[in-house]
Amino acid sequence: MQISTPKQLKELQQKFQDKDNKLVKKIIVCHGPGCLASGAEKIFEEFQQVLSKKKIKGVTLEALKKTGCHGLCEKAPLVAIEPAGILYTRVKPRLVEDIIEKTVKNDEVIPELLYQDPETKKRVEKYRDIKFYSHQTRIALRNLGHINTADIEDFIRVGGYQAMAKAITKMTPERIIDEVTKSGLRGRGGGGFSTGRKWATCRKVKDDTHYVICNGDEGDPGAFMDRAIMEGDPHSVLEGMIIAAFAVGARSGYIYVREEYPLAVVNLQIAIEQAREYGLLGESIFGTDFSFDIQINRGAGAFVCGESSALMKSVAGEVGEPRAKYIRSVVKGLYDKPTVLNNVETFANVPVIIDRGAKWFTGIGAPKNSGTKAFSLVGKVRNTGLIEVPMGTSLREIIYDIGGGLIDGRPFKAVQTGGPSGGCLPDSLLDSPVDFDSLTKAGSMMGSGGMIVMDDRTCMVDVAKYFLSFLVSESCGKCNPCREGLYQLYKLAVKVSEGRAEEDDLEKMEKLSDMIIIGSLCGLGKSGPNPFLSTVRYFREEYLAHIKEKKCPAGVCRELIRFEINDKCDGCTACILACAYNAITGKKKEPHVINQDLCTHCGACVTVCTRNAIDVI
């Protein structure tokens, strides 16, 4: 099936829509990362079996959809019944028959499976009424939870590849670039550079070869936005890339996918083959002289290869080390040819901008930060999951309305944004808007969109230590300030957390951080001290408590804490059983005692104690 004109594409869309309209109901089985991990495949199989046995009018096997991430990963696995929009949470295979019998066949809702509002304790029938969903605006994630993963028919049905058809047959490259520039779209990988300007510069470079690269090397701990898009809606990424290629004059493109995302590779590969089969990739697309094809490159597990110049080296088969970008990669990139590199989410935004126009796009978001941003909301928040909000939404709205507040109603302490080299923001900044410029001003950064919420039981020195250790092992090791400087900064953070630091060590750390920022070769090193700088900026007293009083106020740093059993102990012996070091002694129904010499501060006793009888001092 080769599509050679936009008209054919429209006809095809109509055909798929007609087919779809015949379905009275749709059963959406989320196949996002969270749901897959919780057994979505088994649920899907169960639905298949039950559905093929039962005959329900207007509900064939085609009504069953395997979609990308629906969003509310906390309640995985998720099943939604459309068009009613009923969302079932924590679904188990044994409940499938019930769902079909009651909800699909008889329109009867099963209350136990509905989402329960943590505040009002009320069950919410339709997911659009859940605050988690109602506060979101989905552009890049528009198709996730609605269409089959890697299914070109379903993608075309919802209007897929129409923007590309418009771009190639009705627009000039200059107009496309102009539209993207005017939309104010900024790089969603974290750089925040104007996508349109990047394309314009690349187009202007006179060369016989230009490249388009999609950066799918998402490596920030806790982040999975790009993964969800590549796995759940790979065609959107391809469509964005094809438009970019047409605009800059590229004939070949690469998608660089991180090693740890095998399903993304599979689904992207399926999508590429489908697009080739439909003539949307390959020679003479839409009968024009524009030809373009895409190839997938797999990373080998290095975080630093998400840095554009290291990524290009890795694609070329060299050691993934960044280079100095005094000559930018839009001028001299992959194989020294002008190259446009954008992130997955950026490309997923492009078709919508071409389709609906720059003006529409700038109407969403904040000044100079138009559009939306996808985040993976994780940590100590009730509704962890994949979200997309207009730029400028406050942290409070994200954490409390969408996220549903903190688990167990514990006090909020900090939110970490921007990945490992981002920063931690305190509660005084909860009302600040989330956009590129505001986050940078606050000492953090947008990064690719990881957002980790922390409660009062988190030690900020420990957090800084964790992220620094991540960067020490993930630095490429090429330049001295990043390799040796971050290592020493980490060592000093360890010294603080172990209570061995002096007060002037903080000053030493700040000075060293300044030098790492000035001296490092690439963005990883230049932002590497951020975990320390942002925590010391907003939580200095916590550092000082470790240094002066030799105490960890949050009760985390093992060298500075002691576990003691208080008089609430009723002698249940649970902690004695839990302690692997035989550090706890005591008779049944008599208060127990911890032998401090044997205690390793592992915390197992605290976890099992049901009476809050163990104090962390």
Add this chain to the structure above:
Amino acid sequence: MVNITINGKLVQAYEDEMLLTAIRRENIDIPALCHHEAVEPYGACRLCMVEITKDEWDGWKNHVTSCLYPVEEGLIVNTHTPTVIELRKTILDLFLAGSPRSTVIRKLAAEYGVTKTSYEEVPDGTDCILCGLCTRVCDKMGFSAISAVNRGHGKEIAPPLNEPPPDCVGCLSCAYICPTRYIKFTDDGKTRKIWGRKFKLLHCEKTGQPTITEEFARYLVKNRQIPEDYFKINDLSHRKELALKMGEITQWGREE
């Protein structure tokens, strides 16, 4: 030619050359441990960083590695500002923590007033400062026998799988270019040992003097069109004759 200002002095530089070359031409001493004119600049040691600005930048300044920064018309360069000196001091301090016994590092650090590292000494630190000169020169020779392996603080230079490298010819380029003399080799006139490999040396048929390794000779004959008997006699008159022959080859024989 482009006009640039280095430490207040207006100088001319060749187009396309790097800032470091222009600075050194002015006899200004800036350290650089990963730089060598024989190979492509790399920008790893960061010691050659300088402050740059331009009149039209409205006071905005940037710090760049001069070994990698192409000269530009109107560039104003300062090679020894307090920040730049502080940076070099910090870098040398960090190098000293990793390679406390290296005489080269100790000497250079002392020039910047650092005699003892203010950081924790790296356990099992070596004299290798990961400047990448050895791997770059090995690549340029066409062998790529050694490479950087691992990343982060665990990065090191090693042959593939840490086994004697099959592509090494024992040319010693890596050992000679190593700024801290970390790459060790032995040569007893009969055999040469480097990277865990043993190489037999060729000897002059006339004087019995050792020349180069068999593997290196074979490589040069095969890839650089050097006549086979060139290495047989280590004698100037003989070499001259052959060199003339080679000149003919390079001029006429290797055109296409």
